[in-house]
Amino acid sequence: MKIVIVPSGFKECLDAEEVALAMELGVKRFDQSIDMETIPMIDGGEGFAKTIVRIKGGELIYKKVTGPVGKKIKSHFGIFIENGKRTAVIEMAAVSGLKLVPRNQRNPLKTTTYGVGELILAALDVGVDNILIGCGDSGTSDGGAGMAQALGAHFFDKEQRSVDINGGEDLMKVDSIMTTNIDRRLHNVLIDVACNWKNILCGEEGVARVFGPQKGATPQQVEQLASALEHYASLIQEAVGIDVRSLPGSGASGGLGAGLIAFTGATLHPRFDIIKDYINIEEKISTADIVLTAEGSLDFQTPNGKIPAEVARIAKKNNIPVIAITGTIGKGADLNYDAGIDAYISIIQKPTSLKKAIKKAPKWIEKSTESVLRQVAIGFGIAERRNHKERVYQR
Numbered sequence: 001m002k003i004v005i006v007p008s009g010f011k012e013c014l015d016a017e018e019v020a021l022a023m024e025l026g027v028k029r030f031d032q033s034i035d036m037e038t039i040p041m042i043d044g045g046e047g048f049a050k051t052i053v054r055i056k057g058g059e060l061i062y063k064k065v066t067g068p069v070g071k072k073i074k075s076h077f078g079i080f081i082e083n084g085k086r087t088a089v090i091e092m093a094a095v096s097g098l099k100l101v102p103r104n105q106r107n108p109l110k111t112t113t114y115g116v117g118e119l120i121l122a123a124l125d126v127g128v129d130n131i132l133i134g135c136g137d138s139g140t141s142d143g144g145a146g147m148a149q150a151l152g153a154h155f156f157d158k159e160q161r162s163v164d165i166n167g168g169e170d171l172m173k174v175d176s177i178m179t180t181n182i183d184r185r186l187h188n189v190l191i192d193v194a195c196n197w198k199n200i201l202c203g204e205e206g207v208a209r210v211f212g213p214q215k216g217a218t219p220q221q222v223e224q225l226a227s228a229l230e231h232y233a234s235l236i237q238e239a240v241g242i243d244v245r246s247l248p249g250s251g252a253s254g255g256l257g258a259g260l261i262a263f264t265g266a267t268l269h270p271r272f273d274i275i276k277d278y279i280n281i282e283e284k285i286s287t288a289d290i291v292l293t294a295e296g297s298l299d300f301q302t303p304n305g306k307i308p309a310e311v312a313r314i315a316k317k318n319n320i321p322v323i324a325i326t327g328t329i330g331k332g333a334d335l336n337y338d339a340g341i342d343a344y345i346s347i348i349q350k351p352t353s354l355k356k357a358i359k360k361a362p363k364w365i366e367k368s369t370e371s372v373l374r375q376v377a378i379g380f381g382i383a384e385r386r387n388h389k390e391r392v393y394q395r
Contacts, residue, residue: 001380003027003373004285005038007294008307010327011137012099013358014365015047016040019294022362023325026369030377037284041293041307044194044271045136046099049091052132052278053078058089063122065115066150068096068139069105070166077119079126087130088123092253095119096146098139098215106216108141108208109225110167113256117150120264124185133260135195135253136271139215141168141208141225143201143232144259152181153263168208168254171228177239179263186264193260195252197270198304201244202230207251215254229255236262272310282314290376291315292369293341294325300332303339312340323376325368327361345372 005027007019014022020040027036042048053060058080067073078089093099095115098106116133123131140146145165149155155163158175165171199207208217208226217225233245236258244250244258249268251257260266276282285291293308303309312322324336324344336344347364348357357364 001289002035002037002287003290003292004288005036005292006041006281006285006307006311007292007325008041008043008296009046010294010296010361011046013296013327013361016042016051017047018362019365022365023292023294023369026366027373029366029370030373037287039279039281039284041279041281041311042134042275043136043307044092044134044275046091046093046097048134048136048194049076049078049089049094052089053080055279056080056082061122061126063119065095065118065122066112067115068101068111068113070112073100073115075115075119077123079123079128085129086127087132088126088128090116090119090123090131090133092116092133092135092256093137096140096253097137099137101139101216106139107221108139108167108212108215108217108254109169109221111140111142111215112146112166113140113142113144113254113259114146114150114165116144116256117147120147120151120186121183124183124189128189131189131191132274133191133193133266134271135193135249135256138253138256140256141212141215141217141229141254143168143171143229143255144257144263145171145232147256148182148259148263151183151186151263154178154181168225168228171232174232174235177235179239182263191260191264191266192274193249193252193257193266193268194271194274195249195257195268196305197248197268199249199251199257200246201250201255201258202226202233203246207255210251211254233258270305272305272307285311285314285320286318288315288320291320291322292325292372293322294365296327297330298324298326298328298333298336298344299330300335302333302336308341309336309339312336316340323372325365325372327357
């Protein structure tokens, strides 16, 4: 039996490589000799830069930049060379991610993407031909305005006074945007963005209403943020002539997608489509008898471009069964059956605290993986005995 393991990370807990290691240990607990291949899969969120750079044989460059709550933090970006071109890999989560926002400060009206712009400038300073940006696991909803300000954009109120963008709430103070001072080196690089293609900036399905609560926004703050982003979209259209309200991916990472389109000329891509160009995933999945995937929370959002569903889509091309191991099972999880996930299991087997779940996650993932394979083995055994009886009967 050949098992291919393709997990994503568990948000604010373990990155994809850590989840993969725990699953590998679980497989070995079941059978040391089993044929296994592991592909830690990133979706643009936590671990994105580190994983891409490791695969491409590049290096990480560390930089002190502005974190999501305005304090300086140590972050990083990656550099690798391929076909004579230097590519920088920037991970939004490593500078403005939710994990970097203290729990008592989680309010997307007051978090910034300024540090993303600082990392882009740092990449330009070392000389690159391309920039690959991963959007995921964000703790911000400022529409990328903080990033734009770091790159040289200026925001003005009705009295033509400069407005500092420290969070989504500041967008309502802005009356106009000036882009003439944005770093001109951006014209000489190709910027690609891996993002959730289905996230849009505005409307009932806009990023404020869909993801604002996950970032700590109250219902009132959600509506305040939705209004601010709608106003911001109007300002962008006036400044650069692009209507970003419902462009695919415009809502990625709290609207950072919209900011990247408007202020850097970036091209947004469905995250799985572009990432698989860097990781040879389809060929490896096609060799499996069973595919194991993983995600921190399996729910109604998983089929909308998240890793387990995308992995299942590839596996189903070859009629390969897929089992998902998850931290929690949320609302609408059964929709994943239609997305190609044949079964799923939570690592949490009894009531527990979030703190304990995070601490115990590696061991629980390991044990859950072993348990899944033991159940699969029972199924194989039943099928084998049934086939044996049929052969005997036919004689």
